[in-house]
Amino acid sequence: MIAALHKILDLPHIWARRLTRVQKRFILVPADSLLIIASLWAAVATRLGTLWPLEVWSRAWWLLLVLPIIGAIIFYSIGLYRFVLRSMGRHDVIRIARAGLVLSLVLAALGYFNERMFLPRSTPIIFGLVLIGAMVCVRAGLRNYYHWLHERGSNRRPVLVYGAGESGIQLVAALDAAKEFSPVGFLDDDPSLTGSLVAGRRVHMPVDIDALLTKYDVHDVLLALPLISRSRRKEIVRFLSQRSIRVQTIPSMVELVSGVETIDRLRTVGVEELLGRDAVDPDIDLFTSVRGRAVMVTGAGGSIGSQLCREIARMSPRLLVLFEISEFSLYSIEQELNAMPGALGAQLHAVLGSVCDQGRLEQIVRLHGIETIFHAAAYKHVPLVEANPFEGIRNNTLGSECVAKVAARCRVTRVILISTDKAVRPTNVMGASKRLAELVFQRAQQSADKTTFSMVRFGNVMGSSGSVIPLFQKQIAAGGPVTVTHPDVIRYFMTIPEAAQLVIQAGSLGQGGDVFLLDMGAPVSILDLAKRMIRLSGLEVKDRENPNGDIEIIFSGLRPGEKLFEELLVDGNSTPTKHPKIMRSLDAPSDLEQIDGAMITLRSAVERSDLEAVSNLLHRLVEGYSGNSIDGGTPSLIRNSPSVAPVAAEKIVAAG
Missing domain, CATH: 3.40.50.720 (NAD(P)-binding Rossmann-like Domain)
Incomplete structure (x- = not known):
């Protein structure tokens, strides 16, 4: 029964993989058009407190046809159909928000120049918020569905990431797109971050590491701390070396900035980080x-x-x-x-x-x-x-x-x-x-x-x-x-x-x-x-x-x-x-x-x-x-x- 259910869930993914990028765009355009129609209807219904206010739709029914066409043109020009759903991130959400804002301004302009539509002034604001939220949710849902299928069919090793800062977030994003590791949580020394969610993963204190190793069957810890001092880094490595876990680290900030290495280029922690001595910069x-x-x-x-x-x-x-x-x-x-x-x-x-x-x-x-x-x-x-x-x-x-x-x-x-x-x-x-x-x-x-x-x-x-x-x-x-x-x-x-x-x-x-x-x-x-x-x-x-x-x-x-x-x-x-x-x-x-x-x-x-x-x-x-x-x-x-x-x-x- 479970196997049959998994096969059914796999069908959309198998079908989507056969489509070209142009074909996928042709599917997204009508999907977004339906979201625009639904968002417009929801905005008017919310503002006037009735499901189908005749005083609006008797005169503005044509908006349900024209606004999706205008929206498709705006979305295409902003680049909404160029980014890959499975790698959707913060910048893509910002792009969606811009597209929704522009379309809501178009709706406001149409209502301003055509008073016969009897469109309440707050409707474009509600419309923009509903549309942006719906588009983000739909795309995020598709992305999560893809990653769920991707992880279910792979044997990725669970790992903990030490460092919930910007480098840790970038590392998790890179690992999500790869096939080797599956980040299950963060470790961080900052008590203000404890319990919060960063990149969809919970942040834990380092003292919780033993419980996390058992809970998630973790055998690898990845250090995402390119900016900490050498002495602090050695303290962390010594702390981790008391457990039978493989410890790897991202490149230093100098290597990252210079472009010599990338954030997902992991290396084994050097033995020099166990020896308790700090190097002195040359004179x-x-x-x-x-x-x-x-x-x-x-x-x-x-x-x-x-x-x-x-x-x-x-x-x-x-x-x-x-x-x-x-x-x-x-x-x-x-x-x-x-x-x-x-x-x-x-x-x-x-x-x-x-x-x-x-x-x-x-x-x-x-x-x-x-x-x-x-x-x-x-x-x-x-x-x-x-x-x-x-x-x-x-x-x-x-x-x-x-x-x-x-x-x-x-x-x-x-x-x-x-x-x-x-x-x-x-x-x-x-x-x-x-x-x-x-x-x-x-x-x-x-x-x-x-x-x-x-x-x-x-x-x-x-x-x-x-x-x-x-x-x-x-x-x-x-x-x-x-x-x-x-x-x-x-x-x-x-x-x-x-x-x-x-x-x-x-x-x-x-x-x-x-x-x-x-x-x-x-x-x-x-x-x-x-x-x-x-x-x-x-x-x-x-x-x-x-x-x-x-x-x-x-x-x-x-x-x-x-x-x-x-x-x-x-x-x-x-x-x-x-x-x-x-x-x-x-x-x-x-x-x-x-x-x-x-x-x-x-x-x-x-x-x-x-x-x-x-x-x-x-x-x-x-x-x-x-x-x-x-x-x-x-x-x-x-x-x-x-x-x-x-x-x-x-x-x-x-x-x-």
Whole structure:
């Protein structure tokens, strides 16, 4: 019975879909004519209190024929038959009101110039109001009928929209016209809106979310809050991340206004909104190291290197040299920069080469008259470098020495080394190799007369290759499990764009031999981060308390050379700089004179693949270096001899 009723209700919709737009207009015109006749009769009957007042219709019967014709002409000229009923909105209602007002004025004029009609003066006003209301109701009814059929035949997911402002209203309108989501209500912090209807949906307080999730079986919340502060946005995301719901957001107001994105272009809430730190807008006065200068970025295809290239390209350098050993990475960043709209007005040169090739480096620096070098070329994955120590030291330390020597010899104005928090009291070869690179740069500063060497030390950057966040996202998408090395491990995080901007600004602050530290905010528990990412994906954590959850978290154990937490300072002393997010380390390296001879010895040991000699040098030169040990204290560097199979990429579990 119900199925038969649904089929009957579907018949007008099926019939209407077969009609052309011209045919639909021919149907609307007589329909509106009937509404005009009915509205005129209702206005006269209401005014005179009788169903058929002969004193009017005996003389004005011709209005029932003429007024619909005049109305059709007015409605067509105003554009009443051009808008699509299923997308009827506020502007269309205004257009209907204009049409009704004009036609009521025509009726008033006819009554004014023909007194024999005995048409009461208030009749045109009543007529206009009745006609406008009838036309709006009929069209709204048809629109709602269409949407009812549309939703009944689809499997749209119910969603809540957080934000009942203008952006939320626009988002709901866009979702109503789409097929994926069905908005069932609003959440809004404004208590004055609670209980009211916005775009046909009731507004609720955020504290009601749990009841709404159950009532409507909601698994998605869409944020329509492009104008709120970063801190408030993070509070909301943290509040929502306590529940197993997928959270998506509309683009920022800048993206909407610029036309880069549209209101219905949803994206998953970024993990940066969980990390509890606010970015600081860049200080344009600190871009002097790149603006109008010849700049080279080593490791230009890497995570940090490529972002440095993007940021530098926007700062009007005279020319930009991309120096990279990986052909594919170099090709990718070159193509991207060439495609950036209006970002690169400078010359762009893509150069294949290794930072360990001192001759190639010097050739390129002299050829292009390089003034600033950002040295981002490095091997950074702790387990891989631990398993391949010679290549890690050759690239990270000896490659940095080549860059420093070429820069000093070619009188490059500024050279900035991209370092890491793992260089502080390192427990792994990667960190030790980067600390040695810092010492090499500080030693180079002592003998340089024209070049300013500086180093920038920071922690993990979100979304970089091999970092924990892309790994977690991949594991969650695959259905788990999510692997965390240790329940107590914590890390500092920063977005790649912010890190790159701060590196460029720190480079302009360098006075010679400086080690700059980027303010990474509060440390983040990796276990807590994993749980929040699972919940924000609309899934539940599977554990003892919730054995029926979706994604399990397993602990794989700390990898060789890995710490529970990282540090940015060797001796804990730092001083502020002009930029609130950049500090200057006061670490005082001891006896830099020994670095020259040590580097010769280190290079020889690497070329001979002498693990023991390399290990002894790292312990002697790098303060606080202590390799993980097993079997009676054998350093991890000694354990990972060439005979040991390198760690397979798919087995690497990131912790930061």
